[in-house]
Amino acid sequence: MPTPRPPAWILVSLRPRGGHEALRRAAARHGAGLLALSPWALRPREDAASRQALDAALDAQALVFTSPAAVRAAARLRPLRERRGQHWLAVGAGSAAALRRAGIAAVRAPARMDSEGLLALPELDGISSVGLVTAPGGRGMIPAILAARGAQVHRADVYDRVPLPPGAAALERLRGLDRPAVLALSSEQALRLVLEQWPAAAATALRRCAVAAASERLARIAAGYALGPVAVAGDPRPAALAATAHALIAAA
Known part of the structure; x- marks a missing residue:
């Protein structure tokens, strides 16, 4: 059996715990893997x-x-x-x-x-x-x-x-990213929690990512945190975020 090809790039998700699957499927359609970071549970x-x-x-x-x-x-x-x-x-x-x-x-x-x-x-x-x-x-x-x-x-x-502490395995994957990565940003609160309350290494790693923002407002917030480059999907749905992220990767 052939060895599965590793993903060409990574889409980083800040969705709530248990809410990553739709974004994972959308990322896979563009040849990406998903790194699930859940700042909270609902x-x-x-x-x-x-x-x-x-x-x-x-x-x-x-x-x-x-x-x-x-x-x-x-x-x-x-x-x-x-x-x-x-x-x-x-x-x-x-x-x-x-x-x-x-x-x-x-x-x-x-x-x-x-x-x-x-x-x-x-x-x-x-x-x-x-x-x-x-x-x-x-x-x-x-x-x-x-x-x-x-x-x-x-x-x-x-x-x-309900805020969650960062999972050790996910945080290690984030710090050790060895391929291009894009943050799918659809929540200001999730971004602020990760950047302001998680270990500083998480913020440092996210600042190496491009950002696919669901709205112009979120794009401005990401830029204010020195994340980028940023592109606006104009839509919080997984398909739009993943397509915008893929365009960022292709343009890099």
Whole structure:
């Protein structure tokens, strides 16, 4: 049996624990291996206070889900059912697909899959109340701008990001990278945690990587940390990140 050919380059993932497979498959289609670095695990909330907050959010005129994890965690707490006159909105295509799997047929997601794209949706113009289904931290622009527009925002934090220490084997692979590598960047919080709380060797190694950023905002953040070169995928989905990373490798 022939020996498998080693990958020509490495895509570095900062997805949550257990969330790397789609990016691994996308990387493989471009001849890359995946280095999985999980800064955190996702833990659904199950307490009464979270259920009460979700109930208030589900009564709002518009509902905003910030991630597929938010959809899954909310569905664990309460059945998700469309009500007459409500708008069900998702930050990205992945969250929209999760809502459809949960039984919500009429879901809208912006073409620009970030906070700015969501806030530009016409369904949020002149809205009186918004249920924001999310997790603590991140997406701070959404409630602030909606409140400034006069909407009452009912926030439901339905899951937590639990920080994880770096795995010794993964950290050693990162430090010992011997081929070109690109960081797939779709979370500001994940990047900050790794660069600011993990051992300094992790930050040093990541600064040797190019960056495929899901948005212009994330590209600016990566540049501010002296990571780069940076290219913008314009989309947080694995296929877009892997294709952008491959283009960076080809251009090097």
